[in-house]
Amino acid sequence: MKNYGILLSIGKVGFFKRKSQSQYRFIHKITFQKLHLTKINYLKYNLQNLVLLKKISYEHVNRILFVFSRKYSSDLTIRKYHQLADNTIERILYALEQMQQDYPEKTIEVEYSQGVLTLDLGHHGTYVLNKQPPNKQIWVSSPISGPKRYDWIPSKDEKDGKWIYLRDNGILEDLFKSELKEIIGDLKTFYFVEKNCNILTIKMYF
Incomplete structure (x- = not known):
């Protein structure tokens, strides 16, 4: 043999x-x-x-x-990963800062430092979002749903994609939209900004 x-x-x-x-x-x-x-x-x-x-x-x-x-975040180059993750975190940061301005009576503290985004909602708890380059993921700690790890999943033509939590197929932006609506109560809009050649502001209505 x-x-x-x-x-x-x-x-x-x-x-x-x-x-x-x-x-x-x-x-x-x-x-x-x-x-x-x-x-x-x-x-x-x-x-x-x-x-x-x-x-x-x-x-x-x-x-x-x-x-x-589908493909996973591990297929990304480290340079592409940082580009996609930074763009997403900046979009979420902008949305949270807009929410902070729209609801001055609410306890909303937003801080972004060294790749870590923190959202303090007082007695409701604190969200922490940060990059994880070794895994090419974005990690989120939620006071409602707990810790989650998001992978970048490209579309079929690979021109676009989303950060998705593989255990429940939840989209990163949707997590914030749904949970913040639950916490804020009267939250009516949530803004996202796409950075292309021109700045495009998109209002997400609940």
């Missing part, structure tokens, strides 16, 4: 003649690509059955498949 190795392929064990290291790497890559496609097809089949049984909607199916096949 010296000239043979074992190949695990989609749940089956077979034998192949031992090849060069480069050939083996190619076989290894193709095998796991097939395994990944098999999992996706199996998942699609089961999800379609659930749709027919009216247990989930097509919207949920698309979201699940997106999560299963």
